[in-house]
Amino acid sequence: MLKNYFKIAFRSFKKNKAYSAINIFGLAIGITSLIFILLFIQDELSYDKFHENKDRLYRVTGSYDRGEQKRVESALTTYQLGPQIDFQFPQVEKAVRISPNNNSNFLINGENIHQENIVFADSGFFDVFSFPLVEGDKKHLFKVANEAVLTQSTAQKMFGDDNPIGSVIEMDGIPITISGIMEDTPSNSHFSASMIISSETIHDQYPSWVRDNWSGTSHYTYILLDKNISPEVFEQELNKYWDSTFKEYGDIAQYAEFSLQPLSKIHLESNLVNEIQANGNLTYVYIFGAIGFIIVVIAAINYMNLATAQSLNRTKEVGIRKVLGAEKGHVKKQFLSESLLISTIAFVVALISVEIIIPFFNQITGKSIDVIFPNDLPLIFVIFASVLVIGLISGGYPSFWLSRLSIIRTLKSNSLGSNRGGELLKRGLVTLQFSISAIVLVSTILISKQIQFVQNKNLGINPEQVLVIPFQNSEIANRFTEIKEELIKESWVSSVTATNNPLPGRITNWRPYRTNGSDENLSIPTIVVHDDFIETIEAEISEGRNFSKDRISDRTNAYLINEAAARFLNLTNPVGSKLVGSTFTGNEWGSKDAEIIGVVKDFHFTSLHDEIQPVVFSLSSEQTTPLNNLAVRVRAEDLETAISGLERTWNTFSNGVPFEYSFLQDDISLLYDAEKKFLQLFSIFTTLAIIISCLGILGLVAFAVNQKMKEIGIRKVLGANVVDIIWAFVKSYSQLIIISNLLAWPIAYVLMKDWLEDFAYRVPISMLEFVIAGAIIFLISIGTISIVAYKAALLNPVKSLKSE
Template sequence: MLKNYLLVAYRNLVRNKTFTIINIAGLAVGVTCFIALTLFILNELSYDRFYKNAGQIYRVYVKSNINKNESCNSKTPGPLGETMLQNIPEVQTFTRIGYFGNYNFRYGEKTFTENSIYAVDSTFFDVFSLQFLEGNPKTALNRPNTLVITESSARKYFGSVDPVGKTLVVNRAYPADYLTRNGIYTDSCKQFFITGVIKDFPANSHFSCNFLTSIYTYQINTAWLAGAYSTYVVLKDGANPAAVEKKLVNIVYDYVGPQAEKLFGVSIKQILQNGNQYSYRLQPLTSIYLRSIRDYGIDLNTEWGDIKSSDISYIYIFSAVAVFILLLAVINFMNLATARSEKRAKEVGVRKTLGSSKMPLVLQFFTEAILMSFISVSAGLALLEIILPYFNGIVGKNLHLNFFGSFYTIPMLILFVLIVGIVAGSYPAFYLSSFKPADILKTSSGKSRRGKLRSVLVITQFAISIILLIGTVTIKDQLDYIQKKNLGFDKENLVYINNASFLGSKIEPFKQELLQNHNIISASNSSRMFVSGIPGSGYLFNQKTGFDPLSIQYVKADYDFLKTYKIQLIKGRFFSKVFPSDSSATVINEAAAKLIGVSNPIGSYLFRPEGASAENTFKIIGIIKDFNYQSLHKKIGALAIHLQPENQSSNNITIRIRTTDLKNTLNYINRTWQNFSNGERMNLGFLDKRLEQLYTSEQKTSEVASVFSVLAIFIACLGLFGLAAFVAEQRTKEIGMRKVLGASVPELIVLLSKEFTKWVIIANIIAWPVAYYIMNNWLQNFAYRIDLSWWVFVLSGTIALLIALATVSMHAIKAATANPVKSLRYE
């Protein structure tokens, strides 16, 4: 019996090539998209879950709300972990992670600049179960200057030699004074002893680095009000994190309290009375990658540079897209099946007269659908192999489908084939098999069965396509807006060097040398901007103590900063060599002036409470126009600029150039660099390119959305094409008759396209509000965003309509121009 079904199914496939190709192509493309997106989503969801006891690991963060200034900081004080371990019985172990800048490591002849070095407790490997290739995880990091390196770093320095027991020497590329001043360089860190090699961090770990050193290599920062480390704790099996959070309240009172009182002159009780809040919270490890921002409100600025972060909303978007695309393809299948129902109805009738009851027929149609699904999924998997590299390129991952990688893969694929087949086949199976033979067999050509369902299906398809189109256009529009937005400075013709600290005290001569070239307009040395991690601090305005600090971010910049970036000065003046006292002056932005709230803050003082030495007292000398010093996801915050000392280079030099003779100008910069830096390589880039990188995840989404909306429309049109072909064929006789009665070709085309047009218009009406809701939500991710404009909707709707019409009219024209004599003689 099964053989009989398969035979009929197979012959049906072969005999109706157009339908078969449309069905299989549509379904295969749908399956490919679905699997690719599923791989992506599974990968995103797998972050950090591979760590042993991942469910018991938490990161501690600081949630504070002081004077209505809310913030969630992922950095915690140095003594917190140890204090928790001693005071809270649920805590099993903990580790801190700290970062102390980049190094130049040398082994033999090989020297590299390394900036992915983190200092951790010896218990790090108890928390994060990483695989050791060499060395003992228990003891590897229990002494200062020990170093555990990853496999790929080991290969870089040592090739095939066993690195354990070897020493990496710190090259003195940094001037000693710079390092000492920044607390990085102590005599103790001239060299590192390698005690272990671990496998590289898996790509789906939110935290990864190339080197781990003992936290005791550096002096531990014991201040309770400083956020110098991130702290991860492992709770005992079955421990309730909420209970631990309750116990953390006491730690705030007992440990933070005394230090706060000393600093602000008020007791912690008083501080926390007026609706203020300061608490330590726990964030599950598995939530860090996807939910940090959305669910925990963690300020990304406080994360380490090597922390990977995404957003759960992309998972939602991509899941929806995956399901939609598959749905589109399945709908095609159902649609074409209904279109051909008349043909199949006869077979149903005959089979019933031959003794078939309903069930075998249901089974027969399911067999056919599953066969089709099997072919499509196979084709889809083949297609996946081809497109996966491109898809990986877009999403920046290394996804691949490993059939034997997991016990579940092949059963899941079989299940997938069955589900797709059953869903796609359900309609024909139950609808067709219910026909009464007496009704079907009565006349040779039955009345046309126009299912209402068919129109519903087509409308659904187009609604989905239109939503995707609107989404694509909106994302593109927003990205375009970002590109063109006035950032408050001129981002064109700026190049930057981001490893300039090698210049040390030679920064000023370097700048002067650069300016000798007439194509170089100006150069400025400043702290890095446009990165997440611009530091902020509580500043007190015109008072040295108090508990109402203003939260202001700060950067350092030299005298030429304003000129180089072309930022407008509003009031007062910028730093000038004429005033030596400017080293303790500050220039603030408009937002900061507004936050301070005084009509003319110039001449007043800002105090940074930490330590309150002379260096932490700043006189306000000027106000500059707001400029976007971080990505457009964030509103421009209050910013204070301090003077970058002329004789020490920060990492970042920005150079304004003329574009004439660009190549020679860049060569000149490079030559000059070589003269000053002892052969160290220069990291140079264009600032506008760097700014674009701030939006890579949006760029990715945009590309994914464009590709998939094009595919969605393709699949929908494929279905429409088949349907139109069928309708035209079905109505050949009617068209012939109308022609004989005097209908013109255009009239006939209108007649044939009318129904489809109606469907697409209804699809628009459904799609618009849905798309509006979704895209409005997405735009909330940006502090600076476009308004959703009506033309995007009209444009997307029109595009969908035109494509649909073009598809349909191909058949309509063919049918309308056919010779009526032929079509009428037929039958």
């Protein structure tokens, strides 16, 4: 019997090729989209789940008072917190600190090799984190200074096929022995590393104010908690210990409060200041999950509508089956088997499509998802089960409706025409799928508008034509003055400066300040800059004057602040006011009592997700905080000459360190990389949703035209022209599309208002976006309907009326 069901199903497919193709193609698009979205969600949710002790692993985060009841939530903690936790709390099995170094240069067999994603870590690193070692013994790693573990890809890059164990490399003049090889860090780790170096290696390189005082924040601290201790209890004990022991160590120490953040929640649920690397966004996971569901629902609605419409042409077939002894159950099984067969074929097509498209998907998302279906059986089983459910639901209504019809009614005509219940269901489903399409299209337009806004907004600086070059080591940084003197001689150089902070990037250097006459210290982000910083980025001085290279006193007795800092410090007339701050001189942390000589007009130093922070600018000297980044504004006439000239000058002073550069404009654009990838994916799935909806309309209109061929013939005989016939079809569907948009707009408004809240600076939501989305859906839908109706209107009425 089952064999007979499928035999009849294949005959039906062959007889109705167009409808079968639309059903299979529409479902396949929906299932393919669902698979990709589920793969994306699965990858996002898998971050840091590969660690053996993931349920007991926590990152210690700090909340630091900034004055006026404002607190800064930071992923960084003080240098000494990790060792103190290890020593004082037996309920912690191990505490480790890590400190990333994004750019370093290594001397290997006389050759300079630039390496990124370097991590300095304590000896318990491999006890806490489950990064598999290929060579080396984790029990003995990092017990002493000057040891490193390379990832396999880094080992290949540095040593080729040679075994690097025991080899010695140099970093900034420090010899380091390779003691282990580890597998490459998985793509679903919240931080990546190309090599791990013992933190003892650079212990003596840290100034005393970092090593010994408790006010600074410089390291990420992770703990492996005893399984019998709750994180909430440990948090209380840690903060109690901190309050009773270290308050006298400084302002940050005095107002610090620590929390434990589960490792598995860092990637999607953490957006702290100074994150170790850019995290994901749980909101995007929810959004893509909703889109996957939406697309499958639209595809299922299409199938249900077309299956219901086609069933009207098969009433005589059902009647004959019943005359020959078929029962209601047989009829139901026949139609359900056809529905399940179409769903299964669509599923197979979707699997093939996923294998073909996955490289393109990885390129857009920046992921490394490798679909090997035997390894993804649980996911595939869930998807296939969902597909079967879709098949059962989609084929359920027509099968149950047809099985209930009486034999006499089914044999009166080959078609029963339109049944009121079925017609209402069909119109309701069409309205629902176009409402969904309108919601995602409005969202796509607003997301695109917001991304364009943040990319084109006046940042308060001019990032064009500015090249940023990381110094990579202290030897080059110490020769900055010589480099600058050479560069400013060139005609293609406009100005040269350097800073201690990444350009662009969140400011990691916070220092306590108080105004003259006040006892309250306020922690404010501080950027140490060299001469010509303001000129190089083309910021504006709104009050007072800029730093001057001709005034030696500016290096020790002057500050610039931005407008936000003036407001934060409650300074009505900031220029000339005294500001008591702090500075690092030589090897000591000391006080700096200086005058505010000017106010810089507010500019964005980070992405527009964040409000402009108060900032203090301090002029560097040879004894102050080391500079990390060189910035050069070049003239636009000949960029190639400028870049080659910069490289030539760099090579003169770098002692073989490779020349690495980026454009500040590109670096700022990268701040919105996640949003741009999100927009790309969202746009693709929105387009697919609209395509599937239009396929449904195409099938329904084609079926309606086929049902009304005689009516069309009679209309033409009575004088109707092509436009009249097209309008007859357009009119019934245009009402549904208008209703769909009106239902969708309030929902889209609420959803996008919530998404835009994530940006400190955002576009307003106007009626225009809704009208544009509605017009696009209306024109595409009406265009699809008109094409089908136009072809029918051109047919000779004799062909449709000759049987009458």
